[in-house]
Amino acid sequence: MYICTAQQMRELDAYTIEYGGLNELLLMEIAGNAVSHALIHNDLTRDAIITIVCGAGNNGGDGFVIARRLKEMGYNCSLFLAYEPQHLKGVAAQHFTIYNKNFPNDWQLCDQQLTRLKQQLGESTYIIDCLLGTGLEGELRLYEETLIQCINDATAYKIAVDLPSGLHATNGRIPTIAVHAKKTYTLAAPKTGFFLQQGPAVIGEWHCLNISVKIAAHAKLGMDLPQVIDDKLVSSGIPYRPADGHKGVFGYSWIIAGSSKYIGAAVFCSNAAFQTGCGIVELTTTSAIHIAIASQSPDILLTSYDEALEIPNKANVIAFGPGLGREKPTLHQAILQKITALNHPLIIDADGLYYATNMQEQLKKRSAPTILTPHPGEMAMLLKRSIDEVENNRFGVAKELAKRYDAFVLYKGHRTIITAPNGQQWLCPIGDDALGRGGTGDVLTGLLTSLLAQGSQPMAAMQVAVYIHAAAASEVGKRTGNYKMTAWQLIDALAIKLGQYIR
Ligand SMILES: NC(=O)C1=CN([C@@H]2O[C@H](COP(=O)(O)OP(=O)(O)OC[C@H]3O[C@@H](n4cnc5c(N)ncnc54)[C@H](O)[C@@H]3O)[C@@H](O)[C@H]2O)[C@H](O)CC1
Numbered sequence: 001m002y003i004c005t006a007q008q009m010r011e012l013d014a015y016t017i018e019y020g021g022l023n024e025l026l027l028m029e030i031a032g033n034a035v036s037h038a039l040i041h042n043d044l045t046r047d048a049i050i051t052i053v054c055g056a057g058n059n060g061g062d063g064f065v066i067a068r069r070l071k072e073m074g075y076n077c078s079l080f081l082a083y084e085p086q087h088l089k090g091v092a093a094q095h096f097t098i099y100n101k102n103f104p105n106d107w108q109l110c111d112q113q114l115t116r117l118k119q120q121l122g123e124s125t126y127i128i129d130c131l132l133g134t135g136l137e138g139e140l141r142l143y144e145e146t147l148i149q150c151i152n153d154a155t156a157y158k159i160a161v162d163l164p165s166g167l168h169a170t171n172g173r174i175p176t177i178a179v180h181a182k183k184t185y186t187l188a189a190p191k192t193g194f195f196l197q198q199g200p201a202v203i204g205e206w207h208c209l210n211i212s213v214k215i216a217a218h219a220k221l222g223m224d225l226p227q228v229i230d231d232k233l234v235s236s237g238i239p240y241r242p243a244d245g246h247k248g249v250f251g252y253s254w255i256i257a258g259s260s261k262y263i264g265a266a267v268f269c270s271n272a273a274f275q276t277g278c279g280i281v282e283l284t285t286t287s288a289i290h291i292a293i294a295s296q297s298p299d300i301l302l303t304s305y306d307e308a309l310e311i312p313n314k315a316n317v318i319a320f321g322p323g324l325g326r327e328k329p330t331l332h333q334a335i336l337q338k339i340t341a342l343n344h345p346l347i348i349d350a351d352g353l354y355y356a357t358n359m360q361e362q363l364k365k366r367s368a369p370t371i372l373t374p375h376p377g378e379m380a381m382l383l384k385r386s387i388d389e390v391e392n393n394r395f396g397v398a399k400e401l402a403k404r405y406d407a408f409v410l411y412k413g414h415r416t417i418i419t420a421p422n423g424q425q426w427l428c429p430i431g432d433d434a435l436g437r438g439g440t441g442d443v444l445t446g447l448l449t450s451l452l453a454q455g456s457q458p459m460a461a462m463q464v465a466v467y468i469h470a471a472a473a474s475e476v477g478k479r480t481g482n483y484k485m486t487a488w489q490l491i492d493a494l495a496i497k498l499g500q501y502i503r
């Protein structure tokens with residue numbers, strides 16, 4: 001599924017109207033109809049008390065169609081207008097006229113003190129938010145701010161149409177206040193703002209409704225739209241595991257990680273690789289921690305960092321970085337030089353990225369794939385910008401880094417973005433605060449390494465890894481509470497999750 005900015009949505013709308021034989025009035029009818037059907041099928045009970053709050057733009061126009069359709073089907077539905085009908089324009093005005101012909105004067109204007117509205121919202125079981133959609137610009141006006149506050153104060157189940165009012169569709173910022181939706185029925189495509197900044201906190205569960213907008217025209221219009229990773233894609237991306245396969249078939253991961261201070265990073269990364277199906281995992285780390293690791297993880301082969309680094313000749317993927325620390329720059333820089341020259345897929349994570357900042361040109365020249373896995377702080381370091389700057393432009397900076405290093409980029413965050421060297425992007429729509437703790441990044445690198453070792457292509461491996469990692473963490477979080485999940489519990493849950501997704 002493709003994700004759009006507000007501007008891209010407008011261009012695709014215009015294209016649909018120009019070349020698809022549909023006019024704006026019809027598109028709005030289709031949109032309102034699609035939302036009313038989704039509401040009836042998924043949400044509304046027959047005794048539901050529904051209030052639809054409409055603004056003066058086309059989001060409000062959708063609300064008039066929804067109100068008409070629900071009333072036609074016998075639902076108890078009240079319509080509130082934020083502004084006098086004479087302020088309506090274009091197709092929103094036309095749909096208000098149609099509503100009014102069918103249900104004459106069966107609507108109310110929000111009164112100045114909002115007393116009637118507050119009372120109605122208080123008695124409602126559902127509030128349908130059609131105040132503002134993709135047209136929001138700048139700070140909210142005080143009036144809309146108050147209306148949104150009233151909606152949020154009500155205990156009714158809140159459903160946003162297209163997006164929660166007050167949320168910026170493109171950048172995910174909430175300049176003032178936004179409706180806290182339990183659910184969002186978005187039209188034609190989810191908006192980029194659902195996955196950026198404060199967006200994820202207010203959209204609730206989201207569903208995208210097809211309203212005949214020609215999303216497929218994006219390529220023709222020169223748009224480079226990111227896509228959302230879904231269950232189906234994950235299932236199709238998990239490497240095939242033949243029943244008669246032996247350890248040689250399931251790959252050999254070479255993980256270079258850990259230091260006396262960061263033992264866990266090496267342990268978690270290598271165990272995540274081994275416990276998600278990789279045939280053999282070799283860990284190169286400081287010999288000072290070998291005994292600790294051997295007693296904890298006897299399945300992992302162990303070698304030491306030294307100047308004459310031995311390259312395991314069976315390795316088919318290399319991961320470099322978790323828990324290296326920055327105390328031995330000469331040693332680690334030399335190791336990175338050596339492995340960069342090899343023809344293996346190479347994942348560079350954590351402190352490995354710190355060493356990679358000096359190696360842009362060599363990394364760019366590699367013929368085998370390179371995968372960089374920065375979190376926002378590491379992205380800021382790699383691009384020499386502030387964290388705010390990179391976080392304000394997550395899609396853009398991920399693309400920029402992919403281009404600079406001619407690499408795949410897995411940009412971690414509440415909504416992780418993965419980018420191919422050609423700029424193609426995918427977003428992971430799931431994941432929560434269960435993942436917000438030390439060790440989970442090392443587990444992700446281990447899983448990614450394992451999938452590559454088992455034969456996945458880089459993009460598929462990244463798609464599967466981020467999604468399975470987030471889904472497994474949410475599941476552990478549900479069991480233990482998000483305060484408590486440990487990296488070990490996450491590792492245990494990975495293999496189970498992978499099993500659930502195998503076709
Ligand atoms: N996706 C589609 O193909 C379709 C989407 N539809 C719906 O149309 C809206 C977008 O409509 P638009 O008229 O462009 O904008 P809005 O209704 O979101 O908002 C305009 C409205 O808002 C006021 N406004 C703007 N900024 C502020 C502010 N800071 N404070 C207060 N008020 C503000 C402005 O004055 C206007 O009155 C989209 O989201 C969908 O819901 C189509 O119906 C079908 C096709």
Ligand SMILES: [K+]
Nearest residue numbers: 129132163165
């Ligand atoms: K809305």
